[in-house]
Amino acid sequence: MDTTAPSARPPHPRPAAREVRRAPGAGAVLRAVLDHGPVARSTVARLTGLSPASVTGHCARLLDRGLIRQAPETAGPRGLGRxxxxxxxxxxGPLAAGAHIGVACSTLSLTDLRGRVVWQERLPHPQAPGRTPERVLELLAAHIPELVDRHADGRRVTALGVATGHRVDPAAGVVLDHPLLGWQDVPVRARLEAASGLPVEVDSHARALTRAEQLFGEPAVRTAARASAVVLFVGAVVDAAFSTGAAVHEGPRAGAGGVAHLPVGVERGETPMRCVCGGYGCLSAEASERAMLGRAAAAGLPVPSFRALLDAALAGEPRALALFLRRARLAGRAAALLIDLFDPAVLVVVEPGSCRLPRCLGALRREAVRCSRSLGPADAEDVVVPSSFPRSVLATAGSAVALHALYTDPLKQLPNTRT
Incomplete structure (x- = not known):
């Protein structure tokens, strides 16, 4: 649950907006191979609009860096031609390292070039007041080389991607404000690059998961997400991201996606929980992990953690399942507001109940249709979808930050050859 009222935070200074540039040709070639491989160079040229000579040159450099390989030869049409x-x-090929910084723990991962998680593990944070930025980042920096040594199997690691909730400035590599962690203006990139020896990319987890859907999501979701998408993240932190034409919006103050205080109300007969903003019925106050644990205790179901509550729901415990169904309906109301506001091609829900319990996804879709002015029942299954990464959301979020940078400009990310 958000711990700071929206009006209480002073605006954070931010560098001037970066010039938006076209993706380098090598990135366009690499993404075409990801989407269509095995694929001929002539087809890559047609897909990217680059000249055959340019594609050949880019392929040579990508081959040299171990990012692509030559597949077995295929004959021309009807066996004719070269x-x-x-x-x-x-x-x-190379791997990307990832770190999702949560409230109680960080999730570390290694992910291959196709977005498949090779390894993931959780690293608990120190208990407060020892949960300082310095201590958490120190633990991450010490653990990442061990992760690479044990699980990379000798493969090169291109970069470390770091994702977390709330306000993150990816250009500066700074976590501007994370109330649940008590972090403000933390230079994550500078500290982790100096300590880990890896290039470090930093972004919000909602934006990272949007790009993961665009790169590696289920085929129908991937296609839709490249047109326009909203990703709604409901966890310990409640936030969102939105994109149009494959560009993910950050906002001039890195504040895009602040949906914690969307009004979703409560269920009939319930007593609403007061939000830190002073109001009642805010999405975070009613649906965050902290709120779920509070409702569980009130229902006579004391559990030690949110993960234990989820396990109980997956096992069919009726009170736990009822809480996740309630959460799904509240997320459905938020989804309806976002669909009416943005009219996206797809809205991806990142919430463990809706990703792993079919009843919850159905409840969310029905509530979204009921509350939306633009979403019809026939569209709900195509527009409102669960994450493509239901069992590796946090592992994917961290590594997706690094992989997005790699697929945007691979020659910058890997300036040296394999030798």
């Missing part, structure tokens, strides 16, 4: 040597993503 055989094609198609390109595909290197299955045993």
């Amino acid at each position: 055989p094609h040597v198609p390109m595909e993503i290197e299955r045993d």
Whole structure:
């Protein structure tokens, strides 16, 4: 649950907006190979609009860096003409490291070039008041080399991606404000680069998961997300991200996606929980992990953690399941507001009940249709969808920050050859 009223935070200074540039040609080639591989160079040229000579040059550099490989030759149409040597993503190529900084723990991961999590593990944070930025980042910096040594199997690690909730400035690599952690203006990139020796990319987890859907999501979701998308994240932190034309909006103060105080109300007969903003019925106050644990205790179901509450729901415990169904309906009301506001091609819900319990996803969709002025029942299954990464959301969020940078400009991310 958000711990600071929206009006209580002073605005944070931010560097001037960066010039928006077209993605380098090597990035366009690499993404075409990801989408269509094994694929001939001539087809990549047609897909990207680059000249055949330019594509050949980019492929040579990507091959040299171990990002793509040559697949077995295929004959031309009807066996005529010169055989094609198609390109595909290197299955045993470099890995991206990821760190999602949560409230109680961080989730560390290694992910391959196709977005598949090779390894993930949780690193508990120190108990408050020892949960300082310095201590948490120190633990991360010490643990990441161990993770690489044990689980990378000798493969190169391109970069470390760091994702977390609330306000993050990716250009500066700074966590501007994370009330639940008590962090303000924390230079995550500078501290972790100096300590880990890896290039570090930093972003919000909602934006990172939007880009993960655009790169590696389920095919229908990936296609829709590249047109326009909203990602609604409901966890310990409640926030969102939205994109149009594959560009994810940050906002001039890195504040885009602040949905914690969307009004969703409560269920009939319930007593609303007071939000830190002073109001009642805010999405975070009613649906965050802290709120869920409070409702569980009130229902006579004391559990030690949110994970234990989820496990109980997955096991069919009726009170736990009822709480997740309630949460799904509240998230459905928020989804309706966001759909009416943005009219996205797809709205991706990142919430464990809706991702892993079909009844919860159904309840969320029905509530979204009931509350929306623009979403019809026939559209709900195509527009309101669960995360493509139901069992690796946090692991994917961290590594997606690094992989987005790699697929945008691979030659910058890997300036040296494998040798």
